[in-house]
Amino acid sequence: xxxxxxxxxxxxxxxxxxxxxxxxxxxxxxxxxxxxxxxxxxxxxxxxxxxxxxxxxxxxxxxxxxxxxxxxxxxxxxxxxxxxxxxxxxxxxxxxxxxxxxxxxxxxxxxxxxxxxxxxxxxxxxxxxxxxxxxxxxxxxxxxxxxxxxxxxxxxxxxxxxxxxxxxxxxxxxxxxxxxxxxxxxxxxxxxxxxxxxx
Amino acid sequence: xxxxxxxxxxxxxxxxxxxxxxxxxxxxxxxxxxxxxxxxxxxxxxxxxxxxxxxxxxxxxxxxxxxxxxxxxxxxxxxxxxxxxxxxxxxxxxxxxxxxxxxxxxxxxxxxxxxxxxxxxxxxxxxxxxxxxxxxxxxxxxxxxxxxxxxxxxxxxxxxxxxxxxxxxxxxxxxxxxxxxxxxxxxxxxxxxxxxxxx
DNA sequence: CCATAATCGGACCGTGCGGTCCGGTTACCG
DNA sequence: CGGTAACCGGACCGCACGGTCCGATTATGG
Numbered sequence: 001x002x003x004x005x006x007x008x009x010x011x012x013x014x015x016x017x018x019x020x021x022x023x024x025x026x027x028x029x030x031x032x033x034x035x036x037x038x039x040x041x042x043x044x045x046x047x048x049x050x051x052x053x054x055x056x057x058x059x060x061x062x063x064x065x066x067x068x069x070x071x072x073x074x075x076x077x078x079x080x081x082x083x084x085x086x087x088x089x090x091x092x093x094x095x096x097x098x099x100x101x102x103x104x105x106x107x108x109x110x111x112x113x114x115x116x117x118x119x120x121x122x123x124x125x126x127x128x129x130x131x132x133x134x135x136x137x138x139x140x141x142x143x144x145x146x147x148x149x150x151x152x153x154x155x156x157x158x159x160x161x162x163x164x165x166x167x168x169x170x171x172x173x174x175x176x177x178x179x180x181x182x183x184x185x186x187x188x189x190x191x192x193x194x195x196x197x198x199x
Numbered sequence: 200x201x202x203x204x205x206x207x208x209x210x211x212x213x214x215x216x217x218x219x220x221x222x223x224x225x226x227x228x229x230x231x232x233x234x235x236x237x238x239x240x241x242x243x244x245x246x247x248x249x250x251x252x253x254x255x256x257x258x259x260x261x262x263x264x265x266x267x268x269x270x271x272x273x274x275x276x277x278x279x280x281x282x283x284x285x286x287x288x289x290x291x292x293x294x295x296x297x298x299x300x301x302x303x304x305x306x307x308x309x310x311x312x313x314x315x316x317x318x319x320x321x322x323x324x325x326x327x328x329x330x331x332x333x334x335x336x337x338x339x340x341x342x343x344x345x346x347x348x349x350x351x352x353x354x355x356x357x358x359x360x361x362x363x364x365x366x367x368x369x370x371x372x373x374x375x376x377x378x379x380x381x382x383x384x385x386x387x388x389x390x391x392x393x394x395x396x397x398x
Numbered sequence: 399c400c401a402t403a404a405t406c407g408g409a410c411c412g413t414g415c416g417g418t419c420c421g422g423t424t425a426c427c428g
Numbered sequence: 429c430g431g432t433a434a435c436c437g438g439a440c441c442g443c444a445c446g447g448t449c450c451g452a453t454t455a456t457g458g
Contacts, residue, residue, distance in 0.1 A: 008455065011405060034445060045407030050447065104362035145377070152359045152366075153374060159358055160351045163303035164395050167351075174392040175352060178344070178381040186386025193373040196363050207425060210435065233415065244437030249417060 015052050017042040023063050027100040031060065061114050064107060067098045068120045075127035085140025088131045088150075089180055096158040096172045103155040125151055125199045142185040146195040153179055214251050216241040222262050226299040230259065260313050263306060266297045267319045274326035284339025287330045287349075288379055295357040295371045302354040324350055324398045341384040345394040352378055 007015070021042035025033045035056055039046045053059040074094045081087035111118040129147030136143055157176035161167050206214070220241035224232045234255055238245045252258040273293045280286035310317040328346030335342055356375035360366050 008404065010455070014406085032445095035447085036445080039407090046447090047407050047409095047449080048405080051405070054447095056446065103358075108362075108364055148363070149373070149377070152363050152370075153355075153377070155362065156352075156355045156359050156374075156378075159302075160355050163307075163354065164347070164351050164397050165307055166397050167395055168392070171351075171392055171395060174348070174390050174394070175355075177388065177390050178348070178352070179355075179378055180381070181387055182377040182379070182381025184386055184388075187380065187383055189376065189380055189383075191373050191376050193367070193370055195373070196366055196370060198363055198365050207434065209425070213436085231415095234417085235415085238437090245417090246419080246437050246439095247435080250435075253417090255416065 011052075014042070014044055014048055018044065018049060018052055018059075019063060019066075022059055026060065026063065026102070030101055031106060035059075057110065057113075060106075061110050061117050064102060064110055065117050065120055067102070068107075068117070068124050071095060071098055072120065072124045072127055075124065075131060079127065079130055079134070083140075084131070084134040084138040088135040088141065089176075091128075091131055092150075092154065092157070092176055092180070093173070095154050096176060099155055099158060101162075103159060104151070128154070139185060141183045142188045144188070144191055144195075145183060148196045148199050150183070151199050152196065153183075210251075213241070213243055213247055217243065217248060217251060217258075218262060218265075221258055225259065225262065225301070229300055230305060234258075256309060256312075259305075260309050260316050263301055263309055264316050264319055266301070267306075267316070267323050270294060270297055271319065271323045271326055274323065274330060278326065278329055278333070282339075283330070283333040283337040287334040287340065288375075290327075290330055291349075291353065291356070291375055291379065292372070294353050295375060298354055298357060300361075302358060303350070327353070338384060340382045341387045343387070343390050343394075344382060347395045347398050349382075350398050351395065352382075 022038045025038050025041055035049050036046050039049050075091050078087040078091050111121045128151055132147040132150050135141045156179060157172040160175040161171035221237045224237050224240055234248050235245050238248050270293060274290050277286040277290050310320045327350055331346040331349050334340045355378060356371040359374040360370035
């Protein structure tokens with residue numbers, strides 16, 4: 001795809017270092033760490049960053065693309081699991097684990113001008129819809145929610161947990177459990193507002 | 200408190216214009232609109248902004264303080280409502296309506312160096328705890344959640360809704376309903392992870 | 399081992415931000 | 429109505445960021 005020439009050895013190594021450093025830094029300190037910081041963390045000059053990724057946005061796009069792809073794969077495997085409800089829960093756990101500080105808003109904005117990322121996003125959302133559909137028809141989740149609803153709520157557990165200072169790193173599991181209980185059919189109350197149509 | 204001298208007429212007017220313009224701009228375009236934009240929107244020079252609010256953070260603190268205070272008042276009134284469960288739901292609706300783009304993380308960071316804001320936050324959280332306690336002992340919400348859990352989840356509905364592009368402005372009601380169903384005792388599954396201790 | 403082409407890295411640039419300053423203006427008070 | 433103190437606003441400053449450039453360096457193929 002993007003390999004008209006086999007990268008030189010040190011170049012390939014630096015690229016990996018950069019991706020790792022950037023992923024780390026983004027996860028810990030948010031999306032607006034400076035490129036200089038990332039370069040320093042990778043033990044590399046700032047110019048090297050821009051040789052590999054023309055712009056900072058390209059760098060975050062590369063990382064997000066990796067994670068989206070990984071999640072899509074996970075979702076694909078879970079599509080054939082026996083327990084559809086457990087599969088959906090497992091998938092949402094994977095999202096929380098993988099997405100750290102990236103939430104949908106960032107993804108949407110990044111995908112807006114990157115067709116590759118946009119396609120990856122679409123593939124992921126298609127899997128979410130399928131997982132939800134299976135869980136719905138198996139009776140594991142209520143029938144009045146849609147895939148788009150789950151997409152919207154996907155990042156909520158992680159976000160809720162990290163909005164508290166000094167939160168233990170696994171607290172998101174608690175909020176995923178609460179939200180997932182809200183998705184179950186048992187004791188469900190009718191929902192106001194129609195489901196969103198977009199994704 | 201902060202009135203050693205009664206503000207001059209035009210100064211008071213400009214201050215109000217500024218607060219309104221800033222609140223608007225923050226809600227629509229997020230927390231990082233430039234001070235210059237806010238000034239222009241208020242029909243005022245940039246210097247005037249800094250005369251009224253020594254720093255940009257002070258400006259957002261003033262707005263957040265207003266909203267926190269309003270929410271605290273709402274919470275206080277709801278504490279004497281007949282239906283404790285409905286009161287909690289109503290309160291969470293008020294939060295979603297009032298908080299727009301401000302989530303807890305911003306609040307925490309702003310409160311860190313502003314004792315007044317920090318106290319206001321504490322008062323608000325105390326009311327949340329009380330509302331949750333009442334709802335719990337009336338059987339409206341499950342017994343294994345705490346006030347801190349609700350604090351963490353407070354901003355989730357709005358955040359989930361606004362993570363979708365082209366979402367209708369009231370979509371948060373749908374996600375509040377889902378999450379609130381997750382807080383009910385009916386069909387609740389045991390929760391992993393202990394509740395957070397912090398707020 | 400050398401020629402060469404690709405890569406490296408840090409000095410450098412433009413921009414836009416938060417924040418300061420001061421001459422001109424305007425509201426208050428006697 | 430005049431003196432004065434407060435306020436207004438925009439020119440200005442320093443800084444940090446994303447992004448560029450080019451001389452030094454290094455991996456690679458013959």
